Amino acid sequence: MEFEEMQVIWDSQTEQPMYALDVDAMHRKIKRKARKIERSINLNEIGLMVICIFTALELLREPVLEQTDYHHIYGSAVMLCVAVWMLVKRLARLKMRTQFDSTLTGDLDRAIAESKAHLLLARTFHLWFLLPAASIMLVSFIAKSENRNPVVVLGLSLSMALAIGVVHLGIRCVHNPEQRDLQALRDTLTQQG
Numbered sequence: 001m002e003f004e005e006m007q008v009i010w011d012s013q014t015e016q017p018m019y020a021l022d023v024d025a026m027h028r029k030i031k032r033k034a035r036k037i038e039r040s041i042n043l044n045e046i047g048l049m050v051i052c053i054f055t056a057l058e059l060l061r062e063p064v065l066e067q068t069d070y071h072h073i074y075g076s077a078v079m080l081c082v083a084v085w086m087l088v089k090r091l092a093r094l095k096m097r098t099q100f101d102s103t104l105t106g107d108l109d110r111a112i113a114e115s116k117a118h119l120l121l122a123r124t125f126h127l128w129f130l131l132p133a134a135s136i137m138l139v140s141f142i143a144k145s146e147n148r149n150p151v152v153v154l155g156l157s158l159s160m161a162l163a164i165g166v167v168h169l170g171i172r173c174v175h176n177p178e179q180r181d182l183q184a185l186r187d188t189l190t191q192q193g
Contacts, residue, residue: 027104030185034111037178041118045090048129052083059136071143075136082132093117105189112182119175125167130160 056079059072093114100110137156141148 023104027107030104030107030111033182034107034114037111037114037118041093041114041121044118044121045086045093049083049086049090052079052086055079056083069144071139074139078132078136082129085128089121105186108182108186108189112179112186115175115179115182119171119179122167122171122175126164130163134160 056076059076059079062069063073063076096113096117097110100106100113141153
């Protein structure tokens with residue numbers, strides 16, 4: 001994290017440089033960073049819930065309207081369960097947000113907690129999203145012989161591998177550095193304070 005709010009001052013008693021911190025400027029910077037993290041996780045949570053609900057409704061279309069492909073009901077139920085799980089996780093995160101004070105350290109601790117929640121969501125993506133999606137594909141593969149086309153299977157496998165790669169790239173390039181920066185700032189402020 002940048003410390004342009006810090007100013008070097010001279011301690012005449014110890015004849016050493018000391019650092020003074022503009023607390024208001026630092027607090028504004030922390031609030032901006034916290035809002036950025038919150039927007040990112042909100043977009044992630046809401047986006048995935050919308051995707052799951054849309055997929056669930058699309059999977060229900062043929063069994064309900066055309067009275068065919070009843071195995072899609074399983075996929076619809078799985079996607080609805082993932083959407084409900086995401087909603088429960090979101091509500092728990094929103095409740096956790098209220099536990100922090102609106103102070104410099106409180107806002108920083110809230111940003112750290114939300115960053116950790118976002119990181120955990122990304123690290124477990126393959127368990128709570130890709131594993132259910134793979135189970136839907138497996139049921140569809142067993143139920144319909146058209147789905148056994150090797151090109152389709154290869155394409156789905158590659159898309160899952162790409163999803164895992166993109167999530168891990170986000171973890172490595174965004175979430176981990178963000179977490180380290182916030183924790184380093186927290187450590188610096190508690191050592192200084």
